[in-house]
Amino acid sequence: MYGCDVAVVGAGIVGAACASECARAGLSVIVFDRGPVGGGTTAAAMGHVVVMDDSEAQFALTSYSRRLWRDLAAELPAEVHYEACGTLWVAADEEEMAEARRKEEFCRVRGLRAEILDEAALREAEPNLRPGLRGGLLIPDDAVLYPPSAAMFFLGRAPQNKIEFRAGSEVRALNPDGGVILGDGTRISAGLTVNAAGCGSPDLTAGLPVKKRKGHLVVTHRYPGHIRHQIVELGYLKSAHSVSSDSVAFNVQPRANGQMLIGSSRQYGAEHPGVEFGILRRMLERAAMYLPDLGRLVAIRSWAGFRPATPDKLPFIGPSAGNQKIWLATGHEGLGITSSLATGRLLADMVLNRPSEIPVAPYSPARSLLEGKAHG
Amino acid sequence: MSDANSRFEVVVVGAGPAGLAAAAAAAESGRRTLVLDATPWLGGQIWRGREAKGGSGSAKRWLARLQATDAVVARQTTVVAAPRPGVLLAESPEGPREIGWETLILTIGARELFLPFPGWTLPGVVGIGGLQVLVKGGWPLDGKRIVIAGSGPLLFAAGAEYRAAGADVVLIAEQTDLGKLARFGLSLPRLAPRKITQAAQYQASLLGVPYRPGCWAVSAQGADRLEGVTLRSSRRTWTERCDVLATGFGFLPNLELPRLFGCRTANGAAVVDDRQESSQAGIFIAGEPTGIGGEGRALVEGLIAGFSAAGRLERAGRLEKKRRRAMAFSRAMDRAFALREEVRNLASPETLICRCEDVARRDLEKFGDWRAAKLHTRCGMGPCQGRICGGAVEKLYGWDAASNRPPVFPVQIGTLRDPEPGSRGASK
Numbered sequence: 001m002y003g004c005d006v007a008v009v010g011a012g013i014v015g016a017a018c019a020s021e022c023a024r025a026g027l028s029v030i031v032f033d034r035g036p037v038g039g040g041t042t043a044a045a046m047g048h049v050v051v052m053d054d055s056e057a058q059f060a061l062t063s064y065s066r067r068l069w070r071d072l073a074a075e076l077p078a079e080v081h082y083e084a085c086g087t088l089w090v091a092a093d094e095e096e097m098a099e100a101r102r103k104e105e106f107c108r109v110r111g112l113r114a115e116i117l118d119e120a121a122l123r124e125a126e127p128n129l130r131p132g133l134r135g136g137l138l139i140p141d142d143a144v145l146y147p148p149s150a151a152m153f154f155l156g157r158a159p160q161n162k163i164e165f166r167a168g169s170e171v172r173a174l175n176p177d178g179g180v181i182l183g184d185g186t187r188i189s190a191g192l193t194v195n196a197a198g199c200g201s202p203d204l205t206a207g208l209p210v211k212k213r214k215g216h217l218v219v220t221h222r223y224p225g226h227i228r229h230q231i232v233e234l235g236y237l238k239s240a241h242s243v244s245s246d247s248v249a250f251n252v253q254p255r256a257n258g259q260m261l262i263g264s265s266r267q268y269g270a271e272h273p274g275v276e277f278g279i280l281r282r283m284l285e286r287a288a289m290y291l292p293d294l295g296r297l298v299a300i301r302s303w304a305g306f307r308p309a310t311p312d313k314l315p316f317i318g319p320s321a322g323n324q325k326i327w328l329a330t331g332h333e334g335l336g337i338t339s340s341l342a343t344g345r346l347l348a349d350m351v352l353n354r355p356s357e358i359p360v361a362p363y364s365p366a367r368s369l370l371e372g373k374a375h376g
Numbered sequence: 377m378s379d380a381n382s383r384f385e386v387v388v389v390g391a392g393p394a395g396l397a398a399a400a401a402a403a404e405s406g407r408r409t410l411v412l413d414a415t416p417w418l419g420g421q422i423w424r425g426r427e428a429k430g431g432s433g434s435a436k437r438w439l440a441r442l443q444a445t446d447a448v449v450a451r452q453t454t455v456v457a458a459p460r461p462g463v464l465l466a467e468s469p470e471g472p473r474e475i476g477w478e479t480l481i482l483t484i485g486a487r488e489l490f491l492p493f494p495g496w497t498l499p500g501v502v503g504i505g506g507l508q509v510l511v512k513g514g515w516p517l518d519g520k521r522i523v524i525a526g527s528g529p530l531l532f533a534a535g536a537e538y539r540a541a542g543a544d545v546v547l548i549a550e551q552t553d554l555g556k557l558a559r560f561g562l563s564l565p566r567l568a569p570r571k572i573t574q575a576a577q578y579q580a581s582l583l584g585v586p587y588r589p590g591c592w593a594v595s596a597q598g599a600d601r602l603e604g605v606t607l608r609s610s611r612r613t614w615t616e617r618c619d620v621l622a623t624g625f626g627f628l629p630n631l632e633l634p635r636l637f638g639c640r641t642a643n644g645a646a647v648v649d650d651r652q653e654s655s656q657a658g659i660f661i662a663g664e665p666t667g668i669g670g671e672g673r674a675l676v677e678g679l680i681a682g683f684s685a686a687g688r689l690e691r692a693g694r695l696e697k698k699r700r701r702a703m704a705f706s707r708a709m710d711r712a713f714a715l716r717e718e719v720r721n722l723a724s725p726e727t728l729i730c731r732c733e734d735v736a737r738r739d740l741e742k743f744g745d746w747r748a749a750k751l752h753t754r755c756g757m758g759p760c761q762g763r764i765c766g767g768a769v770e771k772l773y774g775w776d777a778a779s780n781r782p783p784v785f786p787v788q789i790g791t792l793r794d795p796e797p798g799s800r801g802a803s804k
Contacts, residue, residue: 037752039751302781
């Protein structure tokens with residue numbers, strides 16, 4: 001039985017964006033997820049729409065996607081809590097300040113707004129940061145949002161009869177001829193299948209170099225105005241680049257309701273899904289180095305989640321190397337929220353043979369096979 | 377962790393009747409025992425205020441029994457997490473504290489079940505237990521017209537207390553019907569003879585107050601605050617003018633800590649064996665978390681847990697008969713005061729279910745389970761972390777609203793960040 005044009009496995013924000021873009025182009029889509037919409041990495045994510053520049057390809061994807069978010073902002077329903085609060089990159093010392101200047105120039109040359117803040121301007125922008133920080137870089141067009149509601153909005157945004165969502169349906173395998181085989185053995189055929197299962201994607205596409213990278217977050221009571229931007233330390237670049245050891249970085253977010261999210265941590269090889277106190281403490285310790293009043297604020301919940309990471313820090317978007325009927329949209333690590341819209345758009349462009357606004361080759365699933373372990 | 381004040385053979389979390397009994401039994405058996413509680417007093421919610429007054433009745437006896445032992449007491453100490461196996465992290469007036477345990481006894485009691493109905497968020501609508509706390513704290517009710525509506529024996533006790541505080545108790549509406557009540561009453565002499573005297577005392581102090589079985593509040597009205605309540609019985613629907621509506625639909629076991637430790641739960645209660653040991657070896661659970669049963673069941677389960685934790689299984693076994701009787705009483709209570717369908721289902725589409733995050737019933741209806749509803753409506757994500765709405769959705773939809781993510785209670789970030797393993801705050 002022919003089920004649909006496109007079967008999407010995974011109703012996280014990336015799968016939802018892919019489904020939405022395909023359906024809006026007229027294709028019939030069924031989305032499968034073992035849980036609810038946005039219940040995996042999307043549920044655990046911070047929800048930071050941020051332009052990153054580790055590589056030109058990462059910059060191209062994140063800046064394109066941020067533009068799509070900005071274009072969509074007026075349409076986003078209230079529950080998405082989209083706030084263009086900007087990202088404030090904080091430089092603790094001269095070395096980090098040099099990095100701030102490099103990023104500022106990088107953005108400016110490419111036509112994005114960026115503003116260097118000296119020590120006084122930083123104090124004015126975020127009075128609760130500790131004195132003595134060197135300065136910072138404000139990226140005013142970055143934003144924050146509540147990811148599960150965004151994923152839900154994507155699914156609902158397509159024409160009604162074009163997307164069907166099957167919650168609670170576990171996909172056991174991808175049919176090599178297109179379509180999926182469900183946990184109960186049911187086969188549903190499709191023109192092509194998109195593996196957007198995030199951390200579960202290697203279970204469905206053997207050999208896919210996507211690894212789980214664990215992270216922790218803490219949410220506080222409501223403290224409206226305690227911080228005004230998503231604040232990230234530039235030291236983050238030093239710690240986040242390590243692909244072997246556990247690391248923490250100062251990364252806090254003001255929620256629209258006045259709550260604050262406090263991150264972040266990165267762990268490879270951690271399989272236990274629960275909160276780990278050792279790393280949680282290190283993370284909060286790091287955050288308190290930047291926000292000295294943090295210890296007096298009240299935390300109401302902490303949680304841990306897994307990010308789907310690739311060796312070269314770029315996602316897989318496009319047909320898989322071995323099978324043109326099985327496509328991939330996975331491996332976004334910590335940038336899935338940011339890159340979801342661009343991923344959906346690029347995937348639909350390729351499916352429909354439309355021209356894309358940015359080159360798709362850097363995200364081709366074939367690349368890791370070509371380049372082997374060069375990035376690993 | 378070498379500090380003598382930070383490591384104990386037996387740690388009892390919660391100093392209500394079950395906790396006092398457990399700590400006394402463990403300490404009398406020669407175990408180095410700590411009993412801690414989030415409140416400044418011993419006795420839990422049920423014996424609140426008794427310690428300061430020198431106690432009375434069973435509260436006095438059990439407080440004295442504990443005080444005669446070497447058990448260490450830590451007040452205003454709230455367990456928030458379990459950072460490592462065998463270690464509790466607690467917030468105390470002296471700051472964060474790590475406490476090591478070899479055997480753990482969880483006697484963390486229960487909380488009131490709140491069922492949402494139209495108007496339940498109006499000022500003037502309160503929980504029965506919450507108002508009892510205010511009254512015990514000296515809050516005057518002089519001349520206030522109060523309607524009590526809900527279910528369970530607490531309605532009587534609360535009515536008597538409110539009246540003693542000067543309230544004009546207009547009506548006590550018990551949702552369960554007369555037939556069930558009568559059957560329950562007839563079982564009392566066999567199951568809990570002492571309850572009869574207690575009931576008679578309440579009845580005497582409530583002379584002249586109408587007590588209506590088979591009657592429940594369907595909505596509360598008022599512009600800015602409560603002005604009246606609409607009640608319903610099998611025969612009619614009418615409105616009573618009142619200043620305060622106190623509601624209570626029974627209790628829910630506190631299961632955050634058992635769940636944090638991975639103890640098995642079933643049907644909304646912790647699962648224990650006949651020595652009160654949970655599915656996790658070395659962790660015992662007694663009192664309300666194993667099933668709502670009140671003071672009598674809490675005391676006997678507490679003793680059994682304390683003796684079992686101390687390895688005195690034979691001594692614990694001698695209490696088996698008492699325990700069985702207490703459990704039979706619990707089951708009779710459950711049957712007698714089971715909530716009728718109409719009462720579980722009073723919320724209208726506009727009624728707020730989650731007061732922290734302003735989530736109305738109609739927002740929840742689209743979802744098939746708690747996790748999906750929570751993710752997409754933020755129901756239960758506010759400061760109470762689902763302690764109130766979780767019980768409501770369990771009754772409304774049969775959803776399992778369990779959560780076991782630390783901290784167990786909201787806590788200063790400083791406590792999570794920088795606990796100073798040690799000793800401060802312990803006092804006898």
